[in-house]
Amino acid sequence: MRRTLPGRKPLGTQNRTLWFWVFVGPFALGLVLFTYVPLAWSVYLSFFDAHNTVSPTDFVGFDNYTSMLRNEAFTGSLVTFAVFSAFIVPTTFVLSLALALMVNRMHRAQAFFRSVFFLPAACSYVVAALIWKLSIFNGVRFGLANTVLGWFGADQIAWLSTTEPPWYWLVIVTLRLWLQAGFYMILFLAGLQRISPTLYEAAAVDGARPGWQVLRHVTLPQLRATSIAVTLLLVINAFQAFDEFYNLLSDSQGYPPYARPPLVYLYYTALGQEQNLGFGSAGAVILALVIAVVTVGQARWFGLGGKEDRQR
Amino acid sequence: MTISRRTLLGTGAALGLLTACGSNTGRGGGGSGGKGPRLAQWYHQYGEAGTEQAVKRYAAAYEKADVQVQWRPGNYDEQTAAALLTDSGPDVFEVNGPSLDQIRKGQVVDLTDLFDGVKDDFDPAVLAPKTYDGKIWAIPQVVDMHLLYYRKSLLDDAGVEPPRSLAALVDAAKALTTKKVKGLFLGNDGGAGALGITPLYAAGLESVTEDGEVGFDDPAAARALGRLRQLYADKSLLLGAPSDWSDPSAFTQELTAMQWCGLWALPAVREALGDDFGVLALPPEGSGGRPALPVGSYGAAVNARSDHKEEAKDFLKWLWIDRTEYQEDFALSYGFHIPARLSLAKKADKLKEGPAEDAVRYSTEYGYAQPLLWTPASRTAYQDALSRIIKSGANPESELRSVMREVRAELARVKKKR
Numbered sequence: 001m002r003r004t005l006p007g008r009k010p011l012g013t014q015n016r017t018l019w020f021w022v023f024v025g026p027f028a029l030g031l032v033l034f035t036y037v038p039l040a041w042s043v044y045l046s047f048f049d050a051h052n053t054v055s056p057t058d059f060v061g062f063d064n065y066t067s068m069l070r071n072e073a074f075t076g077s078l079v080t081f082a083v084f085s086a087f088i089v090p091t092t093f094v095l096s097l098a099l100a101l102m103v104n105r106m107h108r109a110q111a112f113f114r115s116v117f118f119l120p121a122a123c124s125y126v127v128a129a130l131i132w133k134l135s136i137f138n139g140v141r142f143g144l145a146n147t148v149l150g151w152f153g154a155d156q157i158a159w160l161s162t163t164e165p166p167w168y169w170l171v172i173v174t175l176r177l178w179l180q181a182g183f184y185m186i187l188f189l190a191g192l193q194r195i196s197p198t199l200y201e202a203a204a205v206d207g208a209r210p211g212w213q214v215l216r217h218v219t220l221p222q223l224r225a226t227s228i229a230v231t232l233l234l235v236i237n238a239f240q241a242f243d244e245f246y247n248l249l250s251d252s253q254g255y256p257p258y259a260r261p262p263l264v265y266l267y268y269t270a271l272g273q274e275q276n277l278g279f280g281s282a283g284a285v286i287l288a289l290v291i292a293v294v295t296v297g298q299a300r301w302f303g304l305g306g307k308e309d310r311q312r
Numbered sequence: 313m314t315i316s317r318r319t320l321l322g323t324g325a326a327l328g329l330l331t332a333c334g335s336n337t338g339r340g341g342g343g344s345g346g347k348g349p350r351l352a353q354w355y356h357q358y359g360e361a362g363t364e365q366a367v368k369r370y371a372a373a374y375e376k377a378d379v380q381v382q383w384r385p386g387n388y389d390e391q392t393a394a395a396l397l398t399d400s401g402p403d404v405f406e407v408n409g410p411s412l413d414q415i416r417k418g419q420v421v422d423l424t425d426l427f428d429g430v431k432d433d434f435d436p437a438v439l440a441p442k443t444y445d446g447k448i449w450a451i452p453q454v455v456d457m458h459l460l461y462y463r464k465s466l467l468d469d470a471g472v473e474p475p476r477s478l479a480a481l482v483d484a485a486k487a488l489t490t491k492k493v494k495g496l497f498l499g500n501d502g503g504a505g506a507l508g509i510t511p512l513y514a515a516g517l518e519s520v521t522e523d524g525e526v527g528f529d530d531p532a533a534a535r536a537l538g539r540l541r542q543l544y545a546d547k548s549l550l551l552g553a554p555s556d557w558s559d560p561s562a563f564t565q566e567l568t569a570m571q572w573c574g575l576w577a578l579p580a581v582r583e584a585l586g587d588d589f590g591v592l593a594l595p596p597e598g599s600g601g602r603p604a605l606p607v608g609s610y611g612a613a614v615n616a617r618s619d620h621k622e623e624a625k626d627f628l629k630w631l632w633i634d635r636t637e638y639q640e641d642f643a644l645s646y647g648f649h650i651p652a653r654l655s656l657a658k659k660a661d662k663l664k665e666g667p668a669e670d671a672v673r674y675s676t677e678y679g680y681a682q683p684l685l686w687t688p689a690s691r692t693a694y695q696d697a698l699s700r701i702i703k704s705g706a707n708p709e710s711e712l713r714s715v716m717r718e719v720r721a722e723l724a725r726v727k728k729k730r
Binding site: 140 | 411552
């Protein structure tokens, strides 16, 4: 039963509706104005020849879509990001889980190490990319990585400018791991701390050996929900890669064709000098569909939203 | 649901605050101090100290309008392209173009009548890319160009002559490469972006002909691009420098013996190296080749969506056609550029000595301007192919065939009736 102070009216249905809209309204309005309207407009533009205009008149049907799917630069960028995702998702997953397990076991200074590993997540992608590009992995003799190689008599490496071997992947991957592993570690830590100690005690009583056996049969199954969430976030994040690629590899004259994720290509097509907004919009719609299909497929594969999940 | 007056007022105030957060373009309905309408004028951020103060001084001296200068750092070309799609763009703006699509979509105003009586005094090389359908769409401000800088003492020590052919450039770069100094710097991408189509012109070809056809359907094109691959394969190229080709730091800090850079870098190079440097155009490829270097120009244009188009044209005529002393000051007092007006370029003392004199001569003898028909889509396809040739050793002939297909499709698009 609701208790009210003497002389005050209970919170009525009318006021609840009002306060709901006061709090939710601005965000809903922002969502509609800045997400759904541009999204719908982008789909509209994708059916028009829209060079240097957002109010086109020349309807071209699916021409932009077919041209985009035949465009080697775009399909090449899709392959690039697929390879990138296939590598970066499991690597970040394993690294952040390992960090979480390590920090979770610490009895002393746990808060300190948790903060140390999480701190890079607060760093801007742009700043981190410039540090990686200009100080650590520049291609001249006074770059940090080349200085270290020089101690061992090795030749200088132009990290971001050579394609054989593709050293630029080392730069991109280390940057992303440094920026992201701490954030996912926190998610895993939260998951680990929700596991009841009695499960480990029961496992010990049943004779499970600490280490791999406990990890495999107790910890990992208990982290299932967290693992699914982390994997989904990692995949979406990898598909949306832009900042570090753009800042590491672009220059005033453009962007090299290797290591070009789709968003960078679409940025140059639609918003750069090309200003081909219809063609770029078609690419954006294709990319959004690819992300949606992969995400839904992945959720199905994990059984997310299935009977087992509903029972939890 | 009943909305009270207080709720309505609060919501109105919040929405008012939101709308007040729009971007300030400098445009307004009327000027202050009785100077006529307010005009917003945009410039990209120049690196040379004093340029911003100079253009604000010119604007303040204009009597018939209140000109508000905006100095815009960042990706200026993208900013202006996006602003031209809206009603909140500038009235007059500096443009690295305008592009063919900007002209065809009617985003800029025809300025042909401003050139009455003075057209012949503008450098034809930079006026040509501002001209389409017989009309002029921007006023060239200054002439800029790219050059090959070389360090005389390093060439002398290595017994190398300034290269007179692309093959000699490959040999020279190899001979000049040591453990500490590389022979040549063409940009961190190996030259795909900075050199662009210049090797085609060095081979005696063109990107797009005057008739609007592909201008490099010739084996000489593949040979010229193959030279760039050779430079990369010989490990003669500096790659991964902290500052890219447009900054002379790699050259002045002795990371490289030769560098492709802009005329704008000449004062900084002279300050660092004294007379120990010379300049060249990109040397020719083969018997049909010729030295080549690109010349280009930022232009001043009027936004077709401006409410004050006539006033904006009057202002541009006053600034970039009538007031020649400002043009001279803008070109020569801060950075280092050639005035776009031939009469001003001829009398500029700074351009009559040493490497600067050579540069001016090269610009008239060997300079080419990027044609309007060489659109961004063609440029991207070509640069991607060039990058694959240089860095991955892709076959130049097949890469160029693929580029030609894309360029022909793009030319067919822009030739279509609007």
